[in-house]
Every structure is written in C-alpha cells, then in structure tokens.
Amino acid sequence: MEERIFNEDFFTKLNKINLNVSMRLSKGAQGGRKSKAKGVSVEFSDFREYAPGDDFRRVDWNAYGRLDKLFIKVFMEEREGIFNFFLDKSKSMDYGKNSKKIKALQIIGALSYIALNNLDRVYINVAEDERLSLLRGGTGKKGFQMILKELESVEFGGTTKLSKAITKRKITNKGVSIIVSDFFNNEGLDSIEQGLKYLAYKKQQIVLVQILAEEEENPSLEDEVTLIDCETKEKIKLNLNYKLIEAYKKALKDFNNKLGELAVKYGGTLITVNTNKSLEEIILNDFGKKRVIY
Known part of the structure; x- marks a missing residue:
C-alpha cells in the first residue's frame, strides 16, 4: 500500500489513547478479565471448608482460631482474554476521502495495542472471498510491531463472503x-447471520464494527452521478435530487437497524463508525461505552 497508515500521527494518537485508558483504569474501571474458575492468584474471592488433599498453605488460621474449623482461602483466577479480529478486505472498503480501509486498520491496530498491553492474546483474521488468512503476531512490543507491519501490507480488493x-x-x-x-x-444480512450464529455457538462476545465513509452517510447533491459497484463493476446512472437522497438515507438507516438487531439477537453489539471521526473519539467513546476492551 502506498500510504503509511501507522505513521507518527497514529502513534501520537495511540499514546494519548493509552494514557486515557490507563487513567480510566486507575479510577476503578474494570481492567483484566476474571474467570469464574477458582485459582490461586492474589485476588481473594471466598472461603470454603477444608477437604482432605487441600493445600495447608491456603488454610485461614485466624478463622480456625475463632471457629475451631479449618477453612481454605479461595482466590479468583485471572485469565487472558482472547480477541479475534475479522477484517473484511473487499474492494468496497477502499472508498472515501477519509478512507474506510485506513480507519479500519487503525482501529484494529489501536485495539490490538490495548489488548496486548492488558496481557491478552490477539488474532487478526483477514477475510477474502470465502477464504480466511491469519496474520502473524505475537505478544509484547515486538508482537505489536509485527501486527502493524502485517496490517499495513493488507491489500483491499475483490469481494468477501x-x-x-x-x-x-x-x-x-x-x-x-x-x-x-x-x-x-x-x-444480504441473511448470509452475515450464519457467521454470527457460529460465533455465538463458540461462546464469543460479538462486536460488529461498521465502517462508513462520510460520503456514504451524507451524500452530496449533484446533477448526475454514475454509481459503480466497486466489487461487481455494475454501473447505474442517476440524477440525484433531495427525494432520492432522503430515500437512500432511509434505506441505509433501515439496513443499520436490521444489522444492529441481528447483532443483539446473538448477544452482540453494533458500533457504526464514520471515517470523519478521530481515532481517539472512536476508541475512547464508541468502544469505551460498550466496554469492549477495558
């Protein structure tokens, strides 16, 4: 790709985002993911009566002195979160003055950084037609740099199922x-539903991130335009007017409502992003309100 997506401006924004996330966590927002399994981490969870074979080092001797019974301290086990990103690399994502593909890659890059910084595991899957390829990654700073390098090499084109x-x-x-x-x-949405059903069956928290260009959400009025399906190359000539634009906006709103309902049906959520939005606003406000990462 010709343009640098993860440039100095991106890292400046990423540092601001990370600082804000750290401040939110320090003020009591939930950080890390606690499992319901009982383990031996430092966070206390509960007591239970001693059973033969339990580790004597976990006996609460103060409770024994008061109650003359043996009780075991039970702790909450912390487990890493598993994040699977699915990126649609179809040609329609390569559109807009503020490109949808660039915003999509920057969002994945920023969320990956936050997840890795929280000691979570990140997998980035790229969808092309019916195929799925897994980008190389890793943990820590080295793993994050590898993720950015892989994301920047993604070329958008064709169609995606x-x-x-x-x-x-x-x-x-x-x-x-x-x-x-x-x-x-x-x-259509019926096809998308099959993928959501699969993810729900696999016990995933589902988040749909819909990337829309400003030109798609708020088309301008012109005398005549030629609409070209960038994936199928089909062309339609139209004389745009206020009535046609209003009908288009209604159709887009109906589509988004159905997409949101579909996400909710499988326990997920929909976040619609306009490419004119800043990366900070998207991560801290749109994702922050949904508690996706932190």
Whole structure:
C-alpha cells in the first residue's frame, strides 16, 4: 500500500489513547478479565471448608482460631482474554476521502495495542472471498510491531463472503470476536447471520464494527452521478435530487437497524463508525461505552 497508515500521527494518537485508558483504569474501571474458575492468584474471592488433599498453605488460621474449623482461602483466577479480529478486505472498503480501509486498520491496530498491553492474546483474521488468512503476531512490543507491519501490507480488493470466511476460523476458547466491515455485500444480512450464529455457538462476545465513509452517510447533491459497484463493476446512472437522497438515507438507516438487531439477537453489539471521526473519539467513546476492551 502506498500510504503509511501507522505513521507518527497514529502513534501520537495511540499514546494519548493509552494514557486515557490507563487513567480510566486507575479510577476503578474494570481492567483484566476474571474467570469464574477458582485459582490461586492474589485476588481473594471466598472461603470454603477444608477437604482432605487441600493445600495447608491456603488454610485461614485466624478463622480456625475463632471457629475451631479449618477453612481454605479461595482466590479468583485471572485469565487472558482472547480477541479475534475479522477484517473484511473487499474492494468496497477502499472508498472515501477519509478512507474506510485506513480507519479500519487503525482501529484494529489501536485495539490490538490495548489488548496486548492488558496481557491478552490477539488474532487478526483477514477475510477474502470465502477464504480466511491469519496474520502473524505475537505478544509484547515486538508482537505489536509485527501486527502493524502485517496490517499495513493488507491489500483491499475483490469481494468477501464474510460468514463463510468466519466459519473457517477454528475457535476453541471463549473470547471476543470483533468483525470490521462495511457489511455491504451481495448476499444480504441473511448470509452475515450464519457467521454470527457460529460465533455465538463458540461462546464469543460479538462486536460488529461498521465502517462508513462520510460520503456514504451524507451524500452530496449533484446533477448526475454514475454509481459503480466497486466489487461487481455494475454501473447505474442517476440524477440525484433531495427525494432520492432522503430515500437512500432511509434505506441505509433501515439496513443499520436490521444489522444492529441481528447483532443483539446473538448477544452482540453494533458500533457504526464514520471515517470523519478521530481515532481517539472512536476508541475512547464508541468502544469505551460498550466496554469492549477495558
């Protein structure tokens, strides 16, 4: 790709975002993910009566002195969160004065950084047609730099059958699945539903991130335009007027409402992002309110 996506401006914004996230965590927002399994981490959870075979080092001797019974301290086990990102690399994502593809890649990059900084595990899956490819990554700063390098090498083009691609991902653990797309495809929402059903079956917290260009949300009035389906190359000539634009906006609103209802049906949520929004606003406000990462 010709343009640098993860440039100095991106890292300046990322540092501000990370600072804000750290401040929110220090003020009591939930950080890390506690499992319901009982383990031996430092966070106390409960007591239970001693049973033969229990570790004597976990006996509460103060309780024994008061009650003349042996009780075991039970702690809450912290487990890493598993984040699966699914990126739609179809040609329709390569659109807009403020490009949808750049905003999509920056969002994934920023969320990956926050997740890795929280000692979580990140997998980035790229959907192309019915295929799914897993980008290389890792942990820590070195892993994050590898993720950025891989993301910047993604080339957008062709079509994507999201559901069929998503079901190619073998998921064995509970986690968060974040699908980044405009969700414009020739198969309709019925096709997308199959992928959501699969993720719900795999016990995933589902987040749909819909990326829309400003030109798509608020088209300008012109005498005549030629609409070209960037994936199928089909062309339609239209004379735009206020009535047609209002009908288009209504159709887009109806589509988004149905997409949101579909997400909720499978226990997920929809976040719609306009590419004119700043990265800070998207991560701290849109994602922060949904408690996706922190």
